[in-house]
Every structure is written in structure tokens, then in C-alpha cells.
Amino acid sequence: MQIALSVKNLTKKFGDFTAVNNISFEVEDGKFFSILGPSGCGKTTLLRMIAGFHKPTSGIIEIREKNVLEVEPNKRPVNLVFQNLALFPMMNVFENIAFGLRRRGEKGPEVDKKVNVMLERVGLPGYGKKQINQLSGGQKQRIAIARALVLDPTVLLLDEPLGALDAKLREHMKVELKKLQVEVGTTFVYITHDQSEAMVMSDYVAVMNSGHFEQLDTPQNLYSNPASSFVAQFVGNNNKFIVGLKKDESGNFYATTPEGGQFLLSEPFDLQDQGTFEMYVRPEAMIINPSQGNKAINELNADVKAILFDGGNSRLLVVPENSKQELIVALPQNHQFDYIKAKDKIRVGWYPESAVCFKKSEEKIYEEL
Amino acid sequence: MKNSKPHKIRWSFIIFFIPVALWLFLLIVFPHLELLKMSFTGTDFYGKSGFTLENYGEFFKEPIYWRTFARTALYSIFVTFIVLVISLPVTFYITKIAKIKSQGFLTILVLIPFWVSELIRVYGWIILLRESGVINKFLLKIGIFKVPHEMLYNDITMVMGLVYTSMLFMIVPIIGVMESLDDALIEAAYDLGAKKTTIWRKIIIPYVTPGIMSGSIIVFMLVLGSYLTPKLMGGKNALWFTEQIYNSMIIYFNWNQGAAFGFLLLLLSSLIIFVALKVTRQDFKEVVK
Amino acid sequence: MIRTLPNSRAYTTAYRLFIAVFFIFLFSPLLITMILAFNNSMFPSLPWKGFTLDWFFGRGPDKIGIFHDDSNLRSIFTSIRVAVAVSALSTLVGTMAAFLFEHEDFKFKQAFYFLMLAPLVIPGVILGISILLFTNAVGLFFEDKLGLDMRFLAPGYWLVVFGQFSFITTITTMTISARLKKFDRTLEEAAYNLGANKLEVLRFITLKYLRPSIVGAAAIAFLMSFENFNTTLFLVGSDQTLPINLYLQVRDGSTPVINAIAFILITFTSIVAVANLYGGNKKNQT
Numbered sequence: 001m002q003i004a005l006s007v008k009n010l011t012k013k014f015g016d017f018t019a020v021n022n023i024s025f026e027v028e029d030g031k032f033f034s035i036l037g038p039s040g041c042g043k044t045t046l047l048r049m050i051a052g053f054h055k056p057t058s059g060i061i062e063i064r065e066k067n068v069l070e071v072e073p074n075k076r077p078v079n080l081v082f083q084n085l086a087l088f089p090m091m092n093v094f095e096n097i098a099f100g101l102r103r104r105g106e107k108g109p110e111v112d113k114k115v116n117v118m119l120e121r122v123g124l125p126g127y128g129k130k131q132i133n134q135l136s137g138g139q140k141q142r143i144a145i146a147r148a149l150v151l152d153p154t155v156l157l158l159d160e161p162l163g164a165l166d167a168k169l170r171e172h173m174k175v176e177l178k179k180l181q182v183e184v185g186t187t188f189v190y191i192t193h194d195q196s197e198a199m200v201m202s203d204y205v206a207v208m209n210s211g212h213f214e215q216l217d218t219p220q221n222l223y224s225n226p227a228s229s230f231v232a233q234f235v236g237n238n239n240k241f242i243v244g245l246k247k248d249e250s251g252n253f254y255a256t257t258p259e260g261g262q263f264l265l266s267e268p269f270d271l272q273d274q275g276t277f278e279m280y281v282r283p284e285a286m287i288i289n290p291s292q293g294n295k296a297i298n299e300l301n302a303d304v305k306a307i308l309f310d311g312g313n314s315r316l317l318v319v320p321e322n323s324k325q326e327l328i329v330a331l332p333q334n335h336q337f338d339y340i341k342a343k344d345k346i347r348v349g350w351y352p353e354s355a356v357c358f359k360k361s362e363e364k365i366y367e368e369l
Numbered sequence: 370m371k372n373s374k375p376h377k378i379r380w381s382f383i384i385f386f387i388p389v390a391l392w393l394f395l396l397i398v399f400p401h402l403e404l405l406k407m408s409f410t411g412t413d414f415y416g417k418s419g420f421t422l423e424n425y426g427e428f429f430k431e432p433i434y435w436r437t438f439a440r441t442a443l444y445s446i447f448v449t450f451i452v453l454v455i456s457l458p459v460t461f462y463i464t465k466i467a468k469i470k471s472q473g474f475l476t477i478l479v480l481i482p483f484w485v486s487e488l489i490r491v492y493g494w495i496i497l498l499r500e501s502g503v504i505n506k507f508l509l510k511i512g513i514f515k516v517p518h519e520m521l522y523n524d525i526t527m528v529m530g531l532v533y534t535s536m537l538f539m540i541v542p543i544i545g546v547m548e549s550l551d552d553a554l555i556e557a558a559y560d561l562g563a564k565k566t567t568i569w570r571k572i573i574i575p576y577v578t579p580g581i582m583s584g585s586i587i588v589f590m591l592v593l594g595s596y597l598t599p600k601l602m603g604g605k606n607a608l609w610f611t612e613q614i615y616n617s618m619i620i621y622f623n624w625n626q627g628a629a630f631g632f633l634l635l636l637l638s639s640l641i642i643f644v645a646l647k648v649t650r651q652d653f654k655e656v657v658k
Numbered sequence: 659m660i661r662t663l664p665n666s667r668a669y670t671t672a673y674r675l676f677i678a679v680f681f682i683f684l685f686s687p688l689l690i691t692m693i694l695a696f697n698n699s700m701f702p703s704l705p706w707k708g709f710t711l712d713w714f715f716g717r718g719p720d721k722i723g724i725f726h727d728d729s730n731l732r733s734i735f736t737s738i739r740v741a742v743a744v745s746a747l748s749t750l751v752g753t754m755a756a757f758l759f760e761h762e763d764f765k766f767k768q769a770f771y772f773l774m775l776a777p778l779v780i781p782g783v784i785l786g787i788s789i790l791l792f793t794n795a796v797g798l799f800f801e802d803k804l805g806l807d808m809r810f811l812a813p814g815y816w817l818v819v820f821g822q823f824s825f826i827t828t829i830t831t832m833t834i835s836a837r838l839k840k841f842d843r844t845l846e847e848a849a850y851n852l853g854a855n856k857l858e859v860l861r862f863i864t865l866k867y868l869r870p871s872i873v874g875a876a877a878i879a880f881l882m883s884f885e886n887f888n889t890t891l892f893l894v895g896s897d898q899t900l901p902i903n904l905y906l907q908v909r910d911g912s913t914p915v916i917n918a919i920a921f922i923l924i925t926f927t928s929i930v931a932v933a934n935l936y937g938g939n940k941k942n943q944t
């Protein structure tokens with residue numbers, strides 16, 4: 001596989017502030033690559049460096065193995081779909097899409113054909129004559145992507161293109177966008193703060209936090225094997241326990257909570273550096289009232305505080321005995337747990353391999369979810 | 370944004386800056402410095418020119434000069450006030466009372482006379498008001514007047530003319546602000562039991578103050594610096610200060626005296642505008658927007 | 659009080675009456691002026707002596723209509739020449755100033771900005787004499803020191819153009835700046851990203867966006883120049899502009915030919931204003 005985009009040790013400083021901190025990655029041709037991170041973590045800055053609107057403080061950007069640092073933005077074989085779309089209001093749809101082609105000196109029927117093929121491809125055939133302000137949000141979205149794709153860029157950069165859409169449309173566009181990418185086979189570098197967008201569409205996702213990558217992996221691996229506390233919290237939902245660690249005489253590791261709970265862990269840890277740890281257990285890894293006698297399973301008693309009904313995504317809000325911390329437990333809608341009511345006492349359990357544990361990080365943790 | 374076009378000489382800056390700087394310096398700054406310099410220059414007994422305070426001394430020595438000056442200033446403030454008092458109900462009518470459909474039409478109707486040259490507007494009043502004018506002829510015909518009356522060439526007519534020629538510059542900025550006043554504010558005040566006068570005092574006037582200020586500044590400026598209207602409609606034996614300047618410059622060809630008068634007028638207008646802005650706590654930059 | 663609130667009948671009637679009086683006040687001088695352009699009389703006054711078009715087309719000997727009135731025709735022509743030059747120059751420099759103040763950053767920007775606004779608070783008469791004094795001084799300097807005769811620095815066409823340009827450019831700058839403020843600069847980046855060079859970005863994106871305001875500014879500049887009196891008064895040479903020429907005639911008394919000129923001007927501006935209203939409405943609908 002050819003490498004479409006390669007970034008090496010890229011850093012960008014605004015004065016004293018480091019917006020992008022020594023980032024390296026490669027994207028293979030034809031892949032859908034996402035960069036996922038909270039707003040303000042430096043995603044746009046990174047993308048603008050690739051597009052050529054920011055000059056990196058240090059590092060290298062290569063497109064198809066050619067260094068493009070000295071290439072002006074209008075000559076780089078990458079196109080950008082802007083966060084606010086930046087469709088030209090003084091031109092109609094056709095002229096917007098034809099703009100880049102005309103700048104290359106293409107004329108006449110050639111341009112007509114390419115634009116119309118592109119309009120068809122994004123599902124808006126015959127929209128050429130429309131003015132930009134006559135389009136709906138989703139249509140504008142597609143035109144912005146069409147305008148960039150028609151130039152057949154080596155890499156298409158997309159800066160939170162679905163951010164402005166309402167939730168329903170966003171769900172729909174996610175799927176559309178993925179289909180489109182598979183169809184045209186162009187390399188997409190997609191940035192977003194919405195983990196579901198990144199997970200649904202991407203071949204690879206890089207999780208970004210305050211200027212650096214925390215983890216670069218497939219969506220499945222990000223979910224099941226988060227490499228850091230940040231990733232564990234940012235990708236998907238998670239229950240967090242503040243714990244200490246200890247090792248028993250047979251070499252098993254346990255997480256201990258201040259309330260006296262003791263939970264078996266599946267991995268060994270280096271206990272040299274003492275201190276606080278964070279243990280994460282996904283809501284769907286939590287088993288309600290597990291069958292008794294299973295030695296390997298961790299268990300705790302809890303009160304049901306509320307039932308959060310949400311169809312297939314229904315959950316229980318529970319509070320462990322002697323604790324104030326709230327936990328979220330997935331509630332499968334297969335009638336097996338219909339008997340559970342608020343204020344009930346239940347047992348909650350999970351297998352040691354479902355839990356991940358990290359040294360408590362000093363950095364501020366993202367707070368949206 | 371500033372980083373978007375890196376490592377470049379700022380050609381765009383140079384291209385934009387040079388003509389603007391030439392305009393501002395050659396046509397604004399230097400001419401006014403020259404005005405200032407000329408106002409302190411005089412020719413002595415031997416025809417040699419040099420520094421003098423004589424031009425300003427003359428102004429304070431001759432009562433006719435400073436009286437004209439004071440008269441011009443006071444009348445300008447008075448006219449601005451009258452214009453404001455008329456403009457507020459008119460703009461309120463156009464933006465808040467007239468049918469929505471006729472709003473645009475009324476606005477245009479108010480704007481049309483504004484685009485017609487001041488001279489033509491004054492001329493219209495002259496043929497209406499003079500002794501042989503339309504109103505006199507009409508009133509004689511229907512028997513209200515026995516003999517024709519000269520209605521031009523007095524201060525009342527002059528004030529009316531100044532109000533007429535400058536009013537649009539008050540109406541336009543106030544309409545702009547008044548339009549953005551949400552009807553719901555007035556409805557809410559009314560609902561809470563406010564009287565009309567209270568609504569005007571507490572809601573409308575404070576809201577449109579930026580418009581009032583920009584209108585007042587422009588109107589005051591125009592009236593203070595107007596030449597045609599006082600000249601053609603005002604009393605023959607009481608001058609406007611701009612006429613004084615014209616006379617010094619063009620008739621007596623005393624440029625130094627004219628420069629001193631001009632500078633005094635400039636000082637006066639800046640001072641009054643400054644005080645007005647300070648009193649109403651408005652920012653010049655905001656007001657002229 | 660407002661449309662949606664109840665009002666007493668007396669209040670409503672009084673308000674309507676006030677507005678009616680206001681509009682009569684606003685239009686009576688203009689209407690009378692226009693009507694008297696058609697009076698078959700030697701004076702712009704009553705009594706009505708019958709309808710005539712002589713004040714437009716008359717060839718003399720006693721009634722010379724505007725279309726055969728050399729002095730007035732010449733001044734109209736002069737005014738147009740001045741207005742075209744002022745409109746072109748002030749729109750060009752105004753556009754540059756708008757870019758300078760909205761898109762560039764430089765030392766003393768604030769000071770320059772205030773300087774740009776200054777002509778708003780300088781009486782036109784003062785601007786006129788300052789420029790007269792300054793150009794005279796510069797002209798003398800060139801003549802004395804360099805032996806150059808700088809004709810364009812003496813009162814006349816160019817001085818009038820400079821004088822009007824000096825304050826009208828403030829208006830054009832503000833008009834164009836107001837629109838440039840609303841311009842989304844990512845559009846420029848988008849065009850650049852799609853392969854346009856800087857000149858193409860300027861031409862196809864930025865200037866295209868500014869065009870309505872540039873056209874508007876040019877029209878305003880033209881009208882302001884065409885009717886300017888105060889600044890022009892001190893800078894005019896032997897070629898008089900229309901307002902100056904009319905002033906002399908009004909001051910010294912004249913035939914209704916002035917009414918004919920006024921008729922043409924008022925009609926012309928009204929048509930422009932109404933066209934503007936109509937055009938503006940159409941734009942809002944799309």
C-alpha cells in the first residue's frame with residue numbers, strides 16, 4: 001500500500017503555547033483516517049498545517065512521499081472541507097463546484113461533465129442552478145464535499161463537517177459519507193470531537209488530547225483496549241473507580257476501593273510507584289445479578305437509584321453500598337430484568353478482563369461526557 | 370488568520386497603505402497644519418511675514434466677530450435640538466406605527482429630498498416665502514393679507530431653513546437604530562403599566578441614543594458649517610460665521626484672518642462634539658458607525 | 659403606542675396630522691419648484707400664466723430653456739466631469755482603505771482610523787479653505803524653489819476634485835468597510851485551497867462579495883460630489899460647477915430656468931431612489 005500522507009514530528013507553537021506537539025502518523029492510500037479529540041486540542045491547527053495555512057514550527061509533512069512544506073496551499077494536492085463549509089455565496093452550486101476546475105484552466109464540456117458527475121455522486125443531480133442560500137444544511141454539506149472531491153485530491157481533509165447539522169441528519173450523513181468514501185476511494189482525513197462519528201466511519205482513529213496523540217488504532221481496539229485513562233473516558237461510556245493496587249501471595253493483582261471493595265485484575269502491574277490508580281469498567285461489561293458461585297467474577301452490592309429507559313440503550317443508575325459514586329449499568333431489553341425497580345438492591349459483577357486500570361493522571365480530564 | 374499567509378513581504382499592506390496615507394496626509398493633515406500656521410502668520414509694516422497673534426486678537430477685539438461666532442454656535446445647538454424633537458416622532462411613526470408595507474416607501478420618501486442639492490431646497494423656500502413669492506400671492510388672493518409681507522431674511526425663517534436642510538441626517542441614523550428596537554420591549558413596558566411618557570423616557574430614548582448622537586453630530590456639523598441657507602434665507606445684517614470666513618478669505622483677501630476664523634470654527638465644532646459625547650458617555654467610533 | 663397596542667382616537671388622529679404636516683413641509687418647496695418650471699412667466703412665481711415647456715426647450719430671445727442655456731449646460735457638464743472623477747477616485751481609495759482597516763494590522767492603526775473619520779466632523783468650508791491654503795503654499799514652493807508652474811494646484815477642476823475627494827472618501831470607506839466587516843475570510847482560504855492564486859481570490863471572491871457596496875459607494879459619491887457646495891466654493895476656478903452657478907443665479911435673481919434644472923434633478927434622484935427601493939426589495943426576497 002502506498003502512503004498518501006505522512007506526518008513526522010510535527011509541532012506548532014503560537015507564541016509560548018504549543019497547539020500541536022510532536023505528532024507523527026501515516027495514512028495509507030484510500031483509508032478513512034479520523035482524528036478525534038475535544039475542542040481546543042489542536043485538531044484544526046493540525047489540519048491547517050497539512051492544508052498549508054499554518055507553517056509548522058518544526059516537523060515534516062509528506063504527501064505521496066514528497067515533502068510539501070514549501071508548497072503553497074493553492075498548489076498542494078490536498079483539499080479541505082471547512083468547518084463552516086465556506087461555500088461561495090456569490091456563486092451558484094455549479095460555479096462553486098467548478099471553481100477549482102476553472103482555476104486549473106479546464107473549460108467547457110469537460111467542466112460540465114465533471115461537475116454533473118460529482119453532483120450525481122453526492123445525490124444532488126440537477127442542483128447546479130440553485131443558489132447556496134436555497135440549500136438545506138445537509139445539501140450544503142454535500143456540495144462542500146463535492147467541491148473539494150471534484151479536484152480528485154490525494155487527501156481530502158474534513159474539519160468537523162457534520163458539526164452544524166442536527167442530530168438526526170448527522171446520523172444519516174455519517175453513513176452517507178462513509179459510503180461516498182468507499183465509492184470514490186479517496187483518502188479521507190477527518191477530524192471531529194464526536195467519538196461516534198469517528199468510530200462509525202473510520203478505518204483508523206487517532207485520539208488527540210492537548211496537542212498530542214494518545215492512541216492511534218482501529219475503532220475496535222480503541223474501544224476494547226484503551227491505551228490511556230483519557231482514551232478510556234473519551235471513547236465510549238465508562239465507569240470510573242478510584243482505586244489502590246495490591247498483590248496477594250499467589251501473585252494476583254487487586255484493585256481496592258476506599259469503601260473496602262477488592263476487585264481482581266487480569267494484568268500484572270509494577271507496584272514500585274505507589275499511588276492512586278483509575279479503574280474503568282464499561283456499562284455493558286457490567287452483569288446484573290450474576291449467577292452465584294462464579295469465583296472469577298468481581299462483584300459488588302448496589303442500590304438502584306433510577307432506571308434510565310432509552311430503548312436499546314437503556315441503563316441503570318446504581319450506587320454501590322457504602323459509597324456515593326454513581327455507576328452506569330447496561331440494562332438489556334430482553335425482559336430478563338423487568339423485575340428490577342428503582343430502590344431495589346441488586347448485585348453487579350464483571351470479569352477481571354473487562355476492567356482496565358491506569359495510573360491516575362495529573363492532567364485535566366475532558367468533562368463533556 | 371494572520372498566520373494564514375506566512376513568510377511574505379506584506380505587499381497587500383503596502384499597496385493599501387500608500388494611497389490611504391497620501392489621502393489622509395496630503396488632503397487632511399497637512400492642509401489643517403497649514404491652516405493653523407497661516408492663522409498665526411501676519412505681515413508686518415515692512416511687508417515681511419512672521420509669527421503673530423494678531424489674527425486671533427482681532428477676533429476678540431471686534432465684537433462683531435465673536436458675536437457672530439457665539440450666535441452661530443448657539444443657533445447651531447438650537448437647530449440640532451429642534452431637528453431632534455421633530456425627528457423622534459417621525460422616525461417612530463415610520464418604524465413602529467405605519468403599516469409594515471408602507472415603511473420602505475415612507476423611508477424613501479423621506480430620503481428623496483436629502484439627495485436633492487441643498488441649493489434647490491433653499492431655492493424652493495425662497496420662491497415660497499419671498500415678498501413676491503407663492504405664499505404671499507396666495508394669501509393676498511384669498512384676502513388674508515392686505516399688503517405683501519417679506520417672510521424671508523429673518524432668523525426664524527433661517528432656523529426653519531436650517532432645520533429643513535439638515536433634518537434628514539438625523540432621521541436616517543435614528544431610523545436605523547429604531548428599527549432594531551424590539552416591539553416586545555414596548556409591549557412589555559406597557560403591560561407592566563408604564564405610561565407613554567415613561568416608555569419614551571425609559572425605553573425608547575435610551576435605546577436610540579447612539580442614533581441620536583450620530584444624527585446630532587452630523588446635523589450640528591452641517592448647520593455650523595452651512596453657508597447657503599443662512600446666506601440666502603437669513604437676515605441681511607446678521608452674519609453666519611462661515612460668511613465671515615468667506616468675506617475675509619475671498620472679499621478682503623485676508624487669508625491669515627480667514628485661517629484664524631476657520632481654526633476657531635474647527636475648534637468649536639470639535640469641542641462641542643467632544644463635550645456631547647462625554648456627557649452622553651458615547652464612543653465616537655461607535656457613534657459614527 | 660405601537661401597531662399592536664390600543665390607542666385613543668384623538669391620539670391617533672393627532673399623530674397622523676403631525677405626520678401629514680411633516681410631509682407637506684418636506685415636499686412643498688420641491689413640488690412648487692417643479693410646478694413653476696412649467697409656468698409661462700418670466701419669474702419663478704405666481705400668478706399662473708399658462709403651461710409652457712419653454713424653460714426646457716425655449717431658444718430665446720426672451721425665454722432661453724435649459725437645453726439652450728450655455729452657461730448652465732457648461733456647469734452641468736463640469737459637475738458631471740468632477741463627479742465622475744471624484745466617484746472613481748474615492749471608490750478606489752475607499753476600497754483600499756476598507757481593506758487596510760479591516761484586513762491589515764499595523765502600528766497606529768487606531769490613530770489612522772480616527773484620522774479617516776475626521777472629515778465627518780470638519781465643516782466643509784474649513785476643509786475647502788485648508789486645502790486652498792495648502793495647495794497654494796505648495797504651488798508657491800514649487801514655483802519659487804523649482805521654477806515649476808503647477809497649474810493643477812491653482813483653484814480649478816483638480817482642486818475641486820481633490821477637495822471633494824478628501825471627505826467623500828470617508829463615506830465610501832465606511833460604506834465598503836461595513837460590508838467587508840461581514841465578510842467571512844475562510845471563503846478566501848477556501849478559494850486558495852481550491853487552487854486559486856491571490857489575484858484570483860481577490861477578483862472572484864472578495865471583490866465579487868464587495869461589489870454591491872462598491873457600486874453603492876460610487877453612486878453616493880457621485881451624488882455627494884454633484885451637489886457639493888461648501889467645499890467647492892473655495893476651490894472653484896473659472897469653470898463653475900452647477901451648485902455654484904445656480905447659487906449665483908439664485909442670489910442675483912433668475913428666470914424659471916432654475917426650476918427646469920431643479921425639475922430634472924429631482925426627477926432623476928427620485929427615479930434612482932425608487933429604483934433602489936425596488937431593487938432592494940427584490941434582493942431581499944431571494
Ligand SMILES: Nc1ncnc2c1ncn2[C@@H]1O[C@H](COP(=O)(O)OP(=O)(O)O)[C@@H](O)[C@H]1O
Nearest residue numbers: 014019038039040041042043044045046370372
Ligand atoms: N492563530 C492562533 N493563534 C493563537 N492560538 C491559536 C491560534 N489558532 C488556534 N490557537 C489555539 O490553539 C488551540 C487549538 O486550537 P484548534 O486547533 O482550533 O482546536 P480544535 O480544532 O481541536 O478545536 C486552541 O487553544 C486555540 O486557542
Ligand SMILES: [Mg+2]
Nearest residue numbers: 040043044083
Ligand atoms: Mg476546530
